[in-house]
Every structure is written in C-alpha cells, then in structure tokens.
Amino acid sequence: MSRFKRVLHTLVLTGLLASASYGLAxxxxxxxxxxxxxxSVDAQRxxxxxxxEQLEEAHRIIVRGEDLSxxxxxxxxxxxxERDIIRVTxxxxxxxxxxxxxxxxxxxxxxxxxAVEAQDSSRRNHEYTVILVLGQKFVVLDREAAQCIGxxxxxxxxxxxxxxxxxxxxxxxxxxxxxxxxxPAPFIPPPRSGDR
Amino acid sequence: MKQLFxxxxxxxxxxxxxxxxxxxxxxxxxxxxxxxGFRLGNLELHPGFGAEAGYDTNVFYEDSGDGPRDPVxxxxxxxxxxxxxxxxxxxxxxxxxxxGSSGGPMVQFQAGVSAEAYFxxxxxxxxxxALSGDFDLNINPKGRFGFRxxxxxxxxxxxxxxxxxxxxxxxAVDNNLVGASLIARSRGxxxxxxxxxxxxxxxxxxxxxxxxNQFGHQxxxxxxxxxxxxxxxxxxxxxDMTDYYNADAGSAALALANxxxxxxxxGLNGVITPKLSATAAIGYTATFVDDPAFDDYDSVLALAxxxxxxxxxxxxxxxxxxxxxxxxxxxxxxxxxxxLDFQWLFGGSFLLSLNTWVARMKFxxxxxxxxxxxxxxxxxxxxxxxxxxxxxxxxxxxxxxFAYLGDFTGFEYQVTDATGMAIPDPAGxxxxxxxxxxxxxx
Numbered sequence: 001m002s003r004f005k006r007v008l009h010t011l012v013l014t015g016l017l018a019s020a021s022y023g024l025a026x027x028x029x030x031x032x033x034x035x036x037x038x039x040s041v042d043a044q045r046x047x048x049x050x051x052x053e054q055l056e057e058a059h060r061i062i063v064r065g066e067d068l069s070x071x072x073x074x075x076x077x078x079x080x081x082e083r084d085i086i087r088v089t090x091x092x093x094x095x096x097x098x099x100x101x102x103x104x105x106x107x108x109x110x111x112x113x114x115a116v117e118a119q120d121s122s123r124r125n126h127e128y129t130v131i132l133v134l135g136q137k138f139v140v141l142d143r144e145a146a147q148c149i150g151x152x153x154x155x156x157x158x159x160x161x162x163x164x165x166x167x168x169x170x171x172x173x174x175x176x177x178x179x180x181x182x183x184p185a186p187f188i189p190p191p192r193s194g195d196r
Numbered sequence: 197m198k199q200l201f202x203x204x205x206x207x208x209x210x211x212x213x214x215x216x217x218x219x220x221x222x223x224x225x226x227x228x229x230x231x232x233g234f235r236l237g238n239l240e241l242h243p244g245f246g247a248e249a250g251y252d253t254n255v256f257y258e259d260s261g262d263g264p265r266d267p268v269x270x271x272x273x274x275x276x277x278x279x280x281x282x283x284x285x286x287x288x289x290x291x292x293x294x295x296g297s298s299g300g301p302m303v304q305f306q307a308g309v310s311a312e313a314y315f316x317x318x319x320x321x322x323x324x325x326a327l328s329g330d331f332d333l334n335i336n337p338k339g340r341f342g343f344r345x346x347x348x349x350x351x352x353x354x355x356x357x358x359x360x361x362x363x364x365x366x367x368a369v370d371n372n373l374v375g376a377s378l379i380a381r382s383r384g385x386x387x388x389x390x391x392x393x394x395x396x397x398x399x400x401x402x403x404x405x406x407x408x409n410q411f412g413h414q415x416x417x418x419x420x421x422x423x424x425x426x427x428x429x430x431x432x433x434x435x436d437m438t439d440y441y442n443a444d445a446g447s448a449a450l451a452l453a454n455x456x457x458x459x460x461x462x463g464l465n466g467v468i469t470p471k472l473s474a475t476a477a478i479g480y481t482a483t484f485v486d487d488p489a490f491d492d493y494d495s496v497l498a499l500a501x502x503x504x505x506x507x508x509x510x511x512x513x514x515x516x517x518x519x520x521x522x523x524x525x526x527x528x529x530x531x532x533x534x535x536l537d538f539q540w541l542f543g544g545s546f547l548l549s550l551n552t553w554v555a556r557m558k559f560x561x562x563x564x565x566x567x568x569x570x571x572x573x574x575x576x577x578x579x580x581x582x583x584x585x586x587x588x589x590x591x592x593x594x595x596x597x598f599a600y601l602g603d604f605t606g607f608e609y610q611v612t613d614a615t616g617m618a619i620p621d622p623a624g625x626x627x628x629x630x631x632x633x634x635x636x637x638x
Contacts, residue, residue, distance in 0.1 A: 165425050166470050170505065174428035174466035175388060175420045178475050178501055180517055180535050180553055183577060184601070185257060185356030187525040187559070189449040189609040190621055191365065191404040 051116040054128045058109050061135035065102040068138050072098055072145045079148075090148035098141050105134040220246055220276045221583045221597050222635065223310055223328070230280055231590050231638045238283055239305075246276040248633025250597075255321050257603075258358045259622035264611065265359055267625070270318030274631070278310035300338035307331035314353060322364040324353035342379040344392075348372070358621060360611050368401040375414070389419045407448035407565075408524045412438045427466025430477075434459045438522055449609075451563040453487035455527055459520065461497050473503040481520040483528045483560075489567065493560060495520055495530055509541035526559030526573060545588075551581045564610065573623070575605040591638050597631040 049057065072095040079087040108131050115124035222229045230242035254260075254267040283305045312326040332346040348371075355367045377392025394414040400406055418432035436459070440452040461479020468474050479497035501515025514536040523529040535553035542548070559573040578600070585595040608620040 163424060168470040168508075169425045170467055170470065170473065171426055172467060172473060174422060174426055175418075175430070177430070177432070177463075177465055177477070178499070178503075178513070178515075180533060181551070181579075182521070183579070185354075186369070186408075187523055187529070187623075188357050188405060188408055189525070190358035190611055191360050191402075191447070191449070 049128075051119075051121075051124060054124065055112065055116060058105075058112055058128060058131045061131055061138070062102070062105050062109055064135065065098065065105055065138045068142050068145075069095065069098050069102055072141075075145060075148070087148050091145055094141050094145035094148065098138065098145070101134050101137050101141070105131055108134070219326075220248065220274065220312060220633075221581075221595065221631075222246070222585070223276065223278065223312075226280055226282075226306070226308065229278060229637060233280075233285075233638060235284075240282050240284060242278075242280040242282075242638060244276075244278045244280075244635060244637030246274075246278075246595075246633055246635030246637075248274045248276070248595075248631045250274065250629060250631035250633075252627070252629050254625055254627040255316070255318060256355045256358050257625045257627060259624050260626060262622045263358065264613065264619055264621055267627075268318050268320050268359075270316045270321055272317070273315040274633070275313040275315075276310065276635070278308065280306065280308040282306035302336055302339075304334040304337050305332070320359065320362060320364060321355065322353075322366065324366075324368060325351075326353045327351040337379075338381075338385075340381055340383065342381075343376070344379065345376045347374040358609075358611075360621075361614065365404060366402040369405070370397070370399040370401065372397045372399075377416075385422065387419070387421055389417070391415075391417045403445070404447050406442050407445040407450070407452065408440065409442040410438055410440050410524075412436055412522075425467050427464065427468070429462075429464050431462045432460070436522070448565040450525065451487075451489070451565055451567055452524065453485050453490050453527065455483055455485040455490075457481065457483045457520065457522065457528065459497065461499070463499065471505045473505075475499055475501045475503075475515065483520065485527060489563065490527060491561060493520075493528060493530075501535075511537075511539045513537040523559060526562050529557050529559045531555045531557045531577075546584070546586045548584045549582075551583075552579065554578050570610070571607075573605060573607040575603050575607070575623075578602040578604075591636055593635055593637070595631075595633055595635065597629070599629045601625070601627040 072091060076088065076091045076095055079091055108127050112124060112127040112131065115121075115127055229244055231244075233240040233242040235241075250272050251269065252272055253269045255270050256265075256268055258265055258267045260267050283301060283303065307330065309329045310327070313323075314326070315323050328350045330346070330348040332344070334342065334344045336342040337344075350371045351368060352371070353366075353368045355365075356369070357367075359365070373394055373396045375392055375394030377390050379388065379390040381388045392415070394416070396412045396414065398408075398410050400409055414434060414436045416432070416434040418430060420428040420430045422428045435456065437454070437456040439454050443452040459479065459481045461477045463475065463477025463479075465475045465477070466473060477497070477499040480494065481497050482492065482494035484492050496518065497520065498516065498518040501513060501517075504512045506512060515534070517533045517535065518530070519533070520528060520530050533553050533555040536550075537552070538548075538550040540548045555575075555577045557573075557575040557577055559575075561572055562570040564570055580598075580600040582598040583595070584597075585593050587593045603624045603626075605622075605624045607623045609623055610618045611621045613619050
C-alpha cells in the first residue's frame, strides 16, 4: 500500500471516530438534560423577578400545591370506597409527600415574605428558588399520583362466560324422566257368575 | 308449515306417551293430534275428528284353549272427536306470531276434551263412549317460583278382563287425577325443585268391580341440578296412599287392604352428545299394608336407558326398568322391563313408530274374598305397538295401528259357573288389534 493511501485511510478513520464521538456526546448530553436547560433558565429568569412578582409566583405555587393535595385526597377517598388496597397504598404515599412538600412550601413562603420585608435579596432569592423546586416536585407528584394503578390492572372485571353449544344438540327438557307406558288394562279377576 | 308441525310431533312422541293399545294412537300425545290450529288471541283452538275400523282378536282378555270361554274377536268401529285449547304453542311463538315477546309467557295453559265411541259387531261386547277431559295451568313456568294445577279425567269403556257368562257387562272405569305443585328455580335455572300433591280416584261403574274402587293421596317432590348441554342430576320421591274404600262390597272377588307406598330414587338424565341421550337412576321402594295378613314389601328400583338419534328424523330408545306399581291383584306388583322404541319420520309427511316392551311381573300374595290365599302370580307380559301415519295435507291424515299384547302366566283365577261350581280361569291371554282410519284435524 502506498504511503498516500495509508495517510488517506488514517484520515478517514480519524474522521469517522471523531464523528461518532461527537454524536455520542450530543446524545449523552440530551439524556443528561443538557439539551433541555429550560428548568435552570426558567428558574434563573424567575430569580430575576421583582420581589412582588416572586411573592405572586410563590403564592400560585402554593395554591397549586393545595389544589393538588385536595385532588389526591379525593383520589384516596375514592380508592378507599372501592376497597382497592393497592391504589390506596400508592395514593396515600403520594398524598403524604404532597402534604409534606406543601407544608415546606408554606414555611418557605413565610420566610420569603420576611426576606422581602427585610429587603434581603439573597435570602429572598434562595427562598424563592426553594419554592420553585417544591413547585416542580408538585408537578412530579401530580403525575405520579395519577399513575397510581389499582386492582383493575390485575383483575379482568366481572367474569363473562360465553358458552357455545352445538346447534345440533337436542333441547330435551332434562327434568322429564322417561316413563314407559303401563299395561292398557288393570289386572283384575273376571266377574263372578251372577254378578251384575 | 306442515313439515314444521310434523317434526315437532316427531320430537315429542319420543317422550313417554300414555301409549296403550286401547285408545286412538294420536290422542295419546296432544302435539301429535293437533295441526296448526285456529288462533284466538293468545290461545289456540285445535279441533279434530277421526274415524277408524279395526279388529280385536280377544276383546275380553281371555285365555285361548284352557279357559272356560274362548276368546271373542270382534270388528270395531271407532269415532273420535276432540277439541283442544291451549296458549300459543312453541311453533307459533318461534315463527314470529309471538308478537316479539321476550322470555317465556307468564301463564301456560292447555285443556282438552275428547270422546271415543266404540261400536262392536260382536254381540257380547257393549257399545259405549269413552270420554277424556283435562286441563293444565302453569303459572310463571320459567320464573323463580311457579305454580301448577291440573286435572285429568278419563272414562274408559273397553273390557279389561274375562267373562263369566254371556251377559253384556259395563266395563266402564273412571279415573281422575287432580293435583297442584309448587316449583322453585334458582336464578339461572341451574337448580329446580318441586313439591306437589295429587288426589286420584278410580271408580268402576259396574257393581261387579266396585270392590276395587279406590282413591289415593300422593305427595311427590323432585330436585334437578342442571348442567350443559341439557342434562340433570335428579332426585325424586313419592309417598302414595291407596284406600280401597269399597273393599267390603258383596261382589268382591279379592281381599284388598289399604296400603301406602314410598318411592325414592336418584339419577342422571339428559343429553350426552348431540346423538346420544341417557337416563340412569337407582332407588328404593317400600309398600306398607295396613292388614297384617298381607306382607309388606321393599325393593330396589332401577332405570337405565339410551336414546340414539340415528339421523335428525330417526330415533331409537332402549333400556331397562325395575319398578313397583300399585295393583288390584296382589296390592302391588314389581316389574322388570326391557323396552325398545323406534321412530322414523320420512319426508316430513310419513311417521312410523314402534313401541315394544317385555316385562317380568311379580305380584304380591293374592287372597280371595274369603281370605284364602291364591298364591303368588308371576307373569311375562309382552307389548308391541306399531303406528304409521301419512299426512296428505295439514289437516288430513291416514293412519294404521297394529298392536299385540301377550300375558304368559300360569296363574289361574277361581270363577264360578252358572251352577255355582268353582272352575279355574287362566289369567294369561294373547290379543292382537289392527286399525285403519282417517282423521281430519286443524
């Protein structure tokens, strides 16, 4: 093989390896969320909000959390009425998490209000960021609660049995038992002579 | 239409008919007797009339040769009008005349009257008219709880035993059975149970036989557990009390005593495959007689039978039965019977049926009116009946019947002749009947 060809092959191989490495890196970046920086950008953008806007946004997150808590509570009641123990366990777990996060969010909201009043911007942004993270947690819990599955995934419902009978099968009534006819005349002696 | 009705007839006559050689063959099964019928609202009316000529070789069931009198043969003419009334039959409800109603009717009803006028050419036999009337009312027949009430009256007039002289006697005997039953079913009809009571009466119009008049109370029950395709495991039982209320009559030829009978059995009945049905049952019966002069009796009951549907229009039934029956002679009789029934429907217009059975009968001990034992009676009884009918149209048919009855027994009654001397009268007989007739029906 000539030197020129070896150099050419080396370049082609190098090019292929570089392309593959780049593609792999891009794909991995997307999997890691590097391709979807919306959350951080969004948080960053909202962190730059004015204190009043942060309070308003934080209040909306808490209202969403309260709504979510009520809805999951309703789902739990429904599952209990249906005596669906599997779904009860799942929804109850989500409700516990929602309520815990809601309490944290409410505490953080009070601290946010304090920070706004104290005009402590770094603490204010910190509390607001925590509330944003709790809001994202509500979104995740909402989805997970909705995905709680019950016994119906394991049960096929009321059993329906379809029976096919050969159309040629006689429909004789089985409650009628075959009876053979009796002799046509009673067994009785002939009359005595002179009887009327 | 004609074919449909005839097929339905063919399907039903395979069921146990009250078949015997004494009556017009078609009257023994209502669905066989009737045609399309007139519709009167939710009822059907089926009129009909038959005229037959026949010959009976042994009108009085007498033994040939050994008896005090020779058998009397006679040509006989028989006229048979009938009128049946019922709620709509299956043929109508299934053919769109059922006004689209779903489920079964709340009430099923059928009633009928018929007569058979017999004209004997032999002078020894008396012309007479047999009558029948019945009704059967079934309330909520397919529901959870149902109720049935029925009555069946029959007046038979043909001679049933030998003669002791040449006088023309009245052999009429009236039978009536009236009863009611309660029926309960599970929601899907898987289990069905019934409990019923019936009162029966047998009344001989002639004083000569009045000593054998009897009535009876009968309580019966059954339970069926049904399963597919059309089969059931069953239990049935009966308590039957017989009262010979006229046993002390002066004309009594036998000593009779009140008695009651218990009968119970379990078994399986129904379809096994589309071409094969089976019945198998085993049970127990006991007869208890009030008079200690008579022995009580108990025995095993059995029933085993197969029904083959050789083709859709050809069926063959055969089997074995051990039964215990009420009897004037001996108070009861046990019979071991083998039977064979064949039926062939050809071309939707011609029906041929053969019913045969052979029985070994053993009667209870027989006592004459003075209390003297006449011993035991054992018979071998043979019954053969061949019936053919050709339907020209929906309302006109030609039919022919051939029947043979034979009773082979060494038992002899003691009868008295005109001088008062006791002479033996063998109880066996041979009897052949042949009939040919036309009938119109609708």
